[in-house]
Amino acid sequence: MNVQRLTLHPDRLFPSDPVVRDIARRLYQQIKDLPIVSPHGHTDPSWFADNANWDNATSLLLLPDHYVFRMLYSQGITLEELGIHREDGVAVESDYRKIFQIFAKHYHLFRGTPSRLWLDSVFHDVFGFTKMLCEDTANHYYDSINAQLAKPEFKPRALLERFNIELIATTEGALNDLKHHAALKGSGFETRVITTFRPDDVIDADREDFVRNIAKLAELTGEDTQNWQGYLAALRKRRAVFREHGATATDHGHPTAFTADLTMNDAAALYQRCISGKASATEKELFRGQMLTEMAGMSLEDGMTMQIHPGAHRNHNKVIFDRFGPDKGADIPSATEYVQALKPLLHKYGNEAKLNIILFTLDETTYARELAPLAGHYPALKLGPAWWFHDSPEGMLRFRHQVTETAGFYNTVGFNDDTRAFLSIPARHDVARRIDCRFLAGLVAEHRLTEEEAGELAYELTSGLVKKAYQLK
Template identity: 90%
Template sequence: MAQSRRLELHPDRLFPSDPVVRDIARRLYQQIKDLPIVSPHGHTDPRWFAEDANWDNATALLLLPDHYVFRMLYSQGIKLEELGIRRKDGAVVESDYRKIFHIFAKHYYLFRGTPSRIWLDTVFHDVFGLAETLCEETADHYYDSINAQLAKPEFKPRALLQRFNIELIATTEGALNDLKHHAKLKGTGFETRVITTFRPDDVVDADRADFAANVAKLGEITGEDTQSWQGYLAALRKRRAVFRDHGATATDHGHPTALTADLPMKEAAALFQRCLSGKASKADTELFRGQMLTEMAGMSLEDGMTMQIHPGAHRNHNKIIFDRFGADKGADIPSPTEYVQALKPLLQKYGNEASLNIILFTLDETTYARELAPLAGHYPALKLGPAWWFHDSPEGMLRFRHQVTETAGFYNTVGFNDDTRAFLSIPARHDVARRIDCRFLAGLVAEHRLTEEEAGELAYELTYGLVKKAYQLK
């Protein structure tokens, strides 16, 4: 059993052990550590900011939305039912939040060496002022202390935006979302700080069982004939305009692969009809997703929205978990992803457009130096997103910088985004990125590949400047 110890965050955490490089990293970090946080891509609930109500429970806030937490616990034989994860069939699951928190505390040692441990310890120490490590014997103290603090006015969502120095945070909503929470923010002064992102997967992924129904609903919402190819495209343009009216500056596309296509209009229309009919093959639905990436790039060129492409996740790999609990339950797995041939149709059409912003992400690190850096180092439309998801970690960030910088440079990357549902961990995640970037830059200074003045300018850009430019944030 893990014993309680003093919870301390070392001021040099994540910096190099070499004293010369560490001193440079410290100086760089001091220059940028207090810059505002820009969080341009994430999955926090807009209802939190619209209603600005207190959270009332540590378990519901910190554990239940965090698939990093319960995937680790599940891997060690703890059933999701024991963690209070709702089943699709309505079967009884644990509902005692204190008991669930005790299970988490008892097994907190499992997170040693993981980024989750860094993020959570930072939340416990910096946000809640807890002074001992989490374990079974401190579980009740943690649970009661966190719940008591969550009830205070200064722990309301908007107050925490201020406390965390979050200049902007973007949520992510599907094409059919009514955006009522973002609408409620209008006139509060927060509508420019909490913005939405357009994610049309619900109406472009023909492998979904609800695809045809979603396309029909898209037509009802927009007044367009979405049973026709041209009406469908017109409806998507209308929805993009609505999202822009609610602050969106970006779109997001979570496709299984990076395949793109540029079909003649008649072929695209025929493919769309096969997908609507439910008679499309797997090759058809994959081709349709590829065609829609190219269509969306064209729309981004028209309306100025930054386009984010997030391919390569094998979603819901564990069928038993998916059947019992649904999606996003920690069973998504990275898969190999090819970019050079896959993106060529889109890039031949739009890649040379300097006014177009396409941000590429990957879960396949083998593509960094071989494919992604050379692509972004050539095409004006392309930029590289940060180390993502499974690689949003100290080592993952360093691997990213080491492999892409020589070919793509720094200015073909877009800073950091946290991509999280865990609101309270956002400052911790950004702090990790800032420390790792300063560590990497300090190494270049120590090797006399950069001056310290240049490294300071780069630290600012990687923390604040590049993200605002890439996502077109004023």
């Protein structure tokens, strides 16, 4: 058995040039141990409310991680073999050890990917492995991880402390009862684990459950959501409830960045067409655009930071969607236009310095041409970090290279991990810190920044900007 050692090189992700590498090392030493602020993610709040031990390596590390099973599926391994639940109830593999063995046998597929960086860090730093994951070490990994997960120090709240996570935000739909966040009240963790308001379920008229959701919104709020003003009042009430559970931000995962600013009468008439089920595809897109502008107005009222995450062609693989439902790794980046799309919203609210709108993109061609110039001008706009498919060393560098000259550093918002994979959060933030120090070191080496300035920026990119953008104390 020729098993490779698992080592994490201390200079990983730093530049090969020795002069620049030395500067990057010095900058990294200043910020590497700062507390983690995770302002946008998708971890399960029940983990922190219940504080129960996880019981299985496969269900924790593999099944929720679409980065993992997406790659395996691309190489001909079926999702049934990986134990992914089917919508029609057809039996899938339920032997978690066998699933983990499949993953280990194909671990080489992740060479060169950010998933490999994150997973190696988890295996080495969290679980203490010194041999590489492979077919021969699969059972050792599986048994050791399960044994460690049963220990008190692996309870979710204990890991928050171990990982030095100062704050983590989850993301819940507008109709969520927030019971897990409510259960955290009085625990001391209610200010460390907060929610985020994601109203797509009651805004996107393309959803099959949209009309039912509007009825549920009425039940939750006591407002008459069959009329436009009642609907807006109900949304304001739900935002207030989320605020009571710690939310400082909203999140909007629209197909495009399209916005609109209709008259009150036109908006009311459009809403009636949507809740009657008679709206065309064009009208549904117009409604989504109107609601982005409405949400911006509400953010100006209540102070919540607004995140716009457009540009994902969701559920591209219809066969996978029909069998397994949404969020199963078949979402694909698509071209996204911002300058004309955001103009109605920005005409109305873009000059409001008290409004915080964070723009994300999956279309890297817009960085220098559209997003940086917009954020470099409008007081309300900031740029989110390289996201999802571009949450990678090269993706982060492309973002910094294309955005910084026009938008600067201070119109960006640091890093967020946007993950369901809780154990990988320290690794993801470490990658971002190393890449930012690498980029800053290049500017110092070229005498475009002093090293003192770069040190200040390293702190801001790690902690200061994210707290300001998300209004975190």
